[in-house]
Amino acid sequence: MSLTVRPGIEQIVGYVPGEARSPANTRPLRLASNELPFGPSKAVKSAASAICAVANRYPDGGAVLLREQIGRLHRLEVDRVLAGSGSEELLQLVCRAFAKDGDEVLSSQYGFMMYPIIARSVGATPTFAEERDFHVDVRAMLAAVTPATRVVFLTNPANPAGTYVPRSDLELLIRELPSDVVLVIDEAYAEFVDAPDFASALPYAREASNVVVTRTFSKIFGLGGLRVGWAYAPREVVEAVNKIRLPFNVSAVGQAAAIAAMHEPDHVQRTRAYIRQAREWTSERLLKLGLQVAPSVTSFILVGFPTGCPGTAAEAVVDLRSSGILVRPLGAYGLHNHIRITIGAHSDMRRVAARLASYLKRAARK
Ligand SMILES: Cc1ncc(COP(=O)(O)O)c(C=O)c1O
Structure with a gap:
């Protein structure tokens, strides 16, 4: 006799958490799980x-x-x-x-x-x-x-x-x-x-x-x-x-x-102000690259690859990963042309924007 999993549970497509390890780096840049870039006080x-x-x-x-x-x-x-x-x-x-x-x-x-x-x-x-x-x-x-x-x-x-x-x-x-x-x-x-x-x-x-x-x-x-x-x-x-x-x-x-x-209400307030400013900076950068960015009020942005864009979301995820940057692919949500990027430290945001720019340039040459 074999075990029988309850039917509802069998139908579950398991939750896939944001990637936390990358093949390229021992310490990847984690922008896939909406974590804060800094540790507690x-x-x-x-x-x-x-x-x-x-x-x-x-x-x-x-x-x-x-x-x-x-x-x-x-x-x-x-x-x-x-x-x-x-x-x-x-x-x-x-x-x-x-x-x-x-x-x-x-x-x-x-x-x-x-x-x-x-x-x-x-x-x-x-x-x-x-x-x-x-x-x-x-x-x-x-x-x-x-x-x-x-x-x-x-x-x-x-x-x-x-x-x-x-x-x-x-x-x-x-x-x-x-x-x-x-x-x-x-x-x-x-x-x-x-x-x-x-x-x-x-x-x-x-x-x-x-x-x-x-x-x-x-x-x-x-x-x-x-x-x-x-x-x-x-x-x-x-x-x-x-x-x-x-x-x-x-x-x-x-x-x-x-x-x-x-x-520590001040700490929370500083975090909110920082995230807002870094989110606006990142959104502006990515919009200038021809990507779409949904208007976010949170600690992450939804980034779209519109028709006519030389790159694709799936390729961008792979390219970013190969340079040690982990972002969230959204295929599980049916959003195959989008990725989600968590707002990290300023240097992280400069790095992800630069890598996306270089990826799009390379994709355009193909
Ligand atoms: C919308 C939403 N709700 C709930 C959670 C779960 O958060 P917690 O860490 O409190 O379980 C998350 C975590 O990513 C989330 O994005």
Whole structure:
């Protein structure tokens, strides 16, 4: 007799993380996973390493200090804050708590790759609403809701597009979505945004009975390696997730580092300003090379190779890799003419722009 994997799981095309190694260099330039180019501050490092002295002790399973600090920072009720091993864990747990075999889990055309994987993992069917020019179309999302839809995932701002849903559209989605559907608004990149008509869903979630907002310490706080995320959710959702999460899901090191990082608002502000400036510089450079760049409010850019361009996305990825630069190919999203480039240090951005320029020149001579 042989083992039988559950049908939903068999259908999953596994998540392919951004490349982290390159054949050419022992230390590649990693621009494929939306990581910050610099490590944590001294204070965060020392808070994290202090925990190693008591690593024999389990972490606080309720992550109380971490959740209290999140509550203070964002003015949220602490008993509605969940901590997770990265926000990804919370996305998964919410879906597991509310969707089952035969249900539908809706996201937008170029939503984060993990949503359909999570949907399949619980036996549900992933469904998608078309986007308009790399912008989420909330009207199309509402139209794609069926009686079988149990969970809707919205990434705001979006990955890999880097665009955002403006406040009025967010309000429309929250208002019009049936109240028996859980709306998960994934704000992994929200802290990078400074557009005036962007709104976090946190204040809306306070009043709504079906809205969950997820955030992470992996992006602007630069703690991706420590796996800390959080969610603000209705009490009913918190209760359900607490029943099924692992009892010690956030490591003690992660909790200590995240708490210390929240004490450094200036650091976050400097990071936001730096990323914005480097993103604008890079976008301008690549536009001058004849490439397309979607208007990003995040720590990465979606770069297109238009018709008539001498190069292709697939070849560019290979060429960049051969010089030790790793960017994200987007074939898994059906975006065969695009790549995603994470904003790194100034020198990284100069290097990737120069290499793309040289690649396009060589491609034009072919
Ligand atoms: C849109 C989006 N949501 C969630 C995550 C997961 O982040 P975390 O590290 O908190 O699990 C990512 C990571 O790349 C992301 O891009």
